[in-house]
Amino acid sequence: MRRRLRSAVGAATAVLAVLACTTPATPASAADAPYDVLVFSKTAGFRHDSIAVGTQAVRELGAAHNFTVTATEDATRFTTANLAQYEAVIFLNTTGDVLDAGQQSAFEAYVNGGGGFVGVHSAADTEYGWPFYGNLVGAYFASHPAIQQAHVHVTDRAHAATAHLPRTWTRTDEWYDYRANPRPSVRVLATLDESSYTGGQMGADHPIAWCRPVSAGRSFYTGGGHTQASYADPAFRAHLLGGIRYAAGRTRADCRAETGYTTLYDGSTTGWSQAGPGSFTNTDATLTSVGGMGLYWYSAKQFTNYSLKLDWRMAGDDNSGVFVGFPPSNDPWSAVNNGYEIQIDATDAADRTTGAVYTFKSADLAARDAALNPPGEWNTYELLVEGERLQVFLNGRKINDFTNTDPARSLAGHIGLQNHGTGDDVSFRNIRIKELGGGPPGGNTTVQAEAFSTASGVSAYPKTGANGGQTLGYVDPGDWAGYHGLDLTGVNAVRARVVSGGPGGTIQVRAGSATGPVLGQVAVPNTGGWDTFADVGATLAGVPSGTQNLYLTFTGSGSGLFDVDDVTLVRSPGGTGTGPVVGLGGKCLDVRNGSTADGTQVQIHSCNGSAAQTWSVTPSGPVRALGKCLDVSGGGSADGTKIQLWTCNGSGAQVWSAQADGTVRNPQSGKCLDVSGNSAADGQAVHLWTCHAGANQKWTLP
Structure with a gap:
């Protein structure tokens, strides 16, 4: 349903006097709640002549974007009480050992307690003997060639520090090599193309800007900022501003380390298909919805056990969603009726707003609100599918945890993006997936x-x-x-x-x-x-x-x-699933009359999708329905022992193991789940019996 669009917050353009340049303000940054930043530029080694203009640039950014700046080279300011007044601390071209043990301790407590750190250029040439700082900054300086022009490949275009940049950013600076590649522990935002300049020593993977969470705090580092000219460059100033806003908690990002993902979309639409009306434009490696209601789905492959990440941005009060777990179809309603939608629409009802599994489960709204960037800014979803469990992360924070219990649906299947309708303008970037291997729980x-x-x-x-x-x-x-x-x-x-x-x-x-x-x-x-x-x-x-x-x-x-x-x-055994257990004559394992009383007989019955036929199965453990467990009466082992529903107690009488021949065995007795009398009549009881792999002992698990 369409709603009246909210008015967008206007973005003021600040005229910056000292360097005679402007920095574009995003709607969100113009509206940031006031905050305070400490610029620290003490040097105990090489001193950059850009420190003064860099400090002035940060002051001007603060004046334009609602934060106040205190600049100091006095390390005695690093006390618990003094640091508490700042949302972020910038190490601006610091070098050498600049803090003593007490000051280090105060700064560690500040970051671990939720403070933000911004490291600029030679912040990586600082405090080599302080392990906490090495972890915080991400990597230590090793060497650099002469100042020269190079191509910077922007690999994360959702972070506020890089979202405004082109995919290839060409600029001149002093390009650092680092003692170790930080990628295993940081989210890399940009890398250097060593073929575009001379003297690089790190090879094909040369990170130059990154971010990471550190305990309750946040860290951002950029290798740029050696030259005075850097601070007169609007693109670099916006890059620095985005890092400051992230460190100060005024914008959110998924800065967890990320490796092993395969690109599904980063400009190329190979493998994608449009189902239903409307479309997506494809410009600057960005998909933007047009009209609808339709679905742009990845038709080249289905996925079962995976982490799907993608970046998205609303223009205003818009509507879209990410669909998972639907079968191949050119009908967009197939995804609605068979899959699950993770909603993008921050103003709808709780079970159909951003982060909700649409109409099935609301997000944790407090967690969602704390993680959500407003219209005009980019957000990142991670949809972690492990069998029939779906966890939703927004900008690195978990906001929903949903388990599919509907036997007619599965989280395994295709993924797609909704184009909701005219005026619902949502954009997507950098869609990537990591398949987690093995059959998912259920693996279906x-x-x-x-x-x-x-x-x-x-x-x-x-x-x-x-x-x-x-x-x-x-x-x-x-x-x-x-x-x-x-x-x-x-x-x-x-x-x-x-x-x-x-x-x-x-x-x-x-x-x-x-x-x-x-x-x-x-x-x-x-x-x-x-x-x-x-x-x-x-x-x-x-x-x-x-x-x-x-x-x-x-x-x-x-x-x-x-x-x-x-x-x-x-795919069973080997996983965990929820749904019907189908046996002889295509009949379903059933709790007689849907009763939850201990001792209720378990039987087979025509399949009807009821809760009495919905079983949660593990590869070698309990089988549950109606909140209780499939149980061998009295823990017996005699042929014909009753199979019943009973309060779960962890005993061997409630352990079942699916076998490759289709039987389901109780390891304690060594015997199998069996349909009495080999009869497929509704209401026929199941019991324990010596395993023989006949038709009345074959079961199809969810």
């Missing part, structure tokens, strides 16, 4: 059945109650559907959401082609009508690893066998 990939790559005889059919609003319909014997480019690594079972008022039939799962080897077969019953959905499943064998083409072929008698809503590729 859900595909909308109607989103086939190729097919014969079948087509999409609109249906109320279907995920995405459509099913794969018109299924007759001999028809098939193919799905290309699926990661089958670790898949050993399949689950399908189906509906049938007809004769039912069988889904054959094949690899490579419609006539490829059969990996497994899923029996589909008449579900009780064309509006009654059910989950059915089967184990698979001989599944090839890696990216493959998967085919579903359909058999049965008659015509109009069934519809398929979606298909989930299941």
